[in-house]
Amino acid sequence: MRLVGLSRQIALTMMAMSLVVTLLVVLTSYVFYFFAVSYWPELFNQPNWIPTGPEWIWIAATTVAGLGFAIVAGAHLARRILVPLNSVTDSIRRVSQGDLGARAIAGDRSLGEAAGLADDFNALATQLQRTTEEMAFWNAAIAHELRTPVTILRGRLQGLAEGVFVPDEAQFGSLLNQVDGLARLIEDLRAVSLAETGRLHLQVRDTDLAMEVESVVDFCRQALQAAGQHPELDLRPGMVQCDPVRIRQALLALLDNVRKHAVPGAVLVQTRQENGWCLLRVEDQGPGIPPESAAQVFSAFRRMRDDGEAGTDTGSGLGLAVVAAIARAHRGTASCRPSSQGGACFEIRWPSSLPTVESTQPG
Numbered sequence: 001m002r003l004v005g006l007s008r009q010i011a012l013t014m015m016a017m018s019l020v021v022t023l024l025v026v027l028t029s030y031v032f033y034f035f036a037v038s039y040w041p042e043l044f045n046q047p048n049w050i051p052t053g054p055e056w057i058w059i060a061a062t063t064v065a066g067l068g069f070a071i072v073a074g075a076h077l078a079r080r081i082l083v084p085l086n087s088v089t090d091s092i093r094r095v096s097q098g099d100l101g102a103r104a105i106a107g108d109r110s111l112g113e114a115a116g117l118a119d120d121f122n123a124l125a126t127q128l129q130r131t132t133e134e135m136a137f138w139n140a141a142i143a144h145e146l147r148t149p150v151t152i153l154r155g156r157l158q159g160l161a162e163g164v165f166v167p168d169e170a171q172f173g174s175l176l177n178q179v180d181g182l183a184r185l186i187e188d189l190r191a192v193s194l195a196e197t198g199r200l201h202l203q204v205r206d207t208d209l210a211m212e213v214e215s216v217v218d219f220c221r222q223a224l225q226a227a228g229q230h231p232e233l234d235l236r237p238g239m240v241q242c243d244p245v246r247i248r249q250a251l252l253a254l255l256d257n258v259r260k261h262a263v264p265g266a267v268l269v270q271t272r273q274e275n276g277w278c279l280l281r282v283e284d285q286g287p288g289i290p291p292e293s294a295a296q297v298f299s300a301f302r303r304m305r306d307d308g309e310a311g312t313d314t315g316s317g318l319g320l321a322v323v324a325a326i327a328r329a330h331r332g333t334a335s336c337r338p339s340s341q342g343g344a345c346f347e348i349r350w351p352s353s354l355p356t357v358e359s360t361q362p363g
């Protein structure tokens with residue numbers, strides 16, 4: 001059996017102790033009997049099975065010396081082992097008291113298991129700290145996003161109740177729009193949170209992707225035209241395997257992102273099937289996203305300002321995070337790159353072959 005790490009150190013220390021004690025006994029035996037025969041010949045010339053007084057003294061001294069060496073070697077080894085163990089214990093106590101920045105000291109790296117324990121604890125503490133910080137960020141962001149529509153709804157309803165607003169069709173339509181926006185925000189939050197835990201529910205079936213895309217674009221056409229944008233479709237007919245509801249949700253988020261941030265002009269929507277992958281692309285004509293910022297756009301509540309930097313803007317900051325979550329649930333990816341028209345090209349790709357009954361844990 002090959003010994004490594006702590007087992008190897010213990011075995012080597014025990015071997016060293018045994019070797020030193022053996023050498024101590026042998027060497028001191030030669031020295032003892034050399035002087036004993038020279039100075040007390042009358043005690044050692046006669047056969048005697050019972051140790052003499054000097055022999056008892058030599059045995060005791062050798063035993064004490066061997067025990068002393070064993071104690072020193074054992075204490076040194078124990079100290080090396082206890083450094084990372086005590087550090088882990090202390091760090092666990094500090095973490096339990098709320099100090100999530102506590103980290104253990106690995107100490108001697110030759111003690112593989114003890115150092116590995118400290119490293120594993122540090123990795124766990126880092127993940128716990130990151131999760132806690134993300135949870136605090138999400139709680140603050142969700143409260144911020146829910147506050148605006150709830151405040152608007154409360155103000156409108158209070159105005160209607162007090163007779164400040166006339167209860168006409170326009171007021172009810174405005175209230176309904178706020179409720180719809182709140183419902184979309186809640187569904188986006190649900191989709192992202194389920195995806196983070198691997199529980200985003202899919203109902204995969206054979207789908208006419210071109211028809212689904214056309215229906216979504218028709219639904220968004222008026223809003224896009226109001227922003228000075230006109231959609232152009234480049235769709236390849238054919239059946240693909242996906243969850244059509246989730247794909248429509250992702251496309252709605254992409255078109256809503258274009259409506260809010262892209263300049264007036266053409267919006268190209270494409271579908272393709274290439275090399276075992278299904279592709280859905282949305283391209284605009286500007287202003288585009290810098291390559292160094294492209295990866296950030298799919299993070300929840302990370303909005304991009306017009307200058308391409310992360311910041312605050314209109315919208316919930318969840319739309320593109322939902323797109324990425326839906327792509328991952330389909331075992332695919334979402335990406336952003338410069339488009340051929342000078343703007344941004346958002347692409348969702350997922351495998352052409354998926355189980356027709358797919359459920360990544362019901363959510």
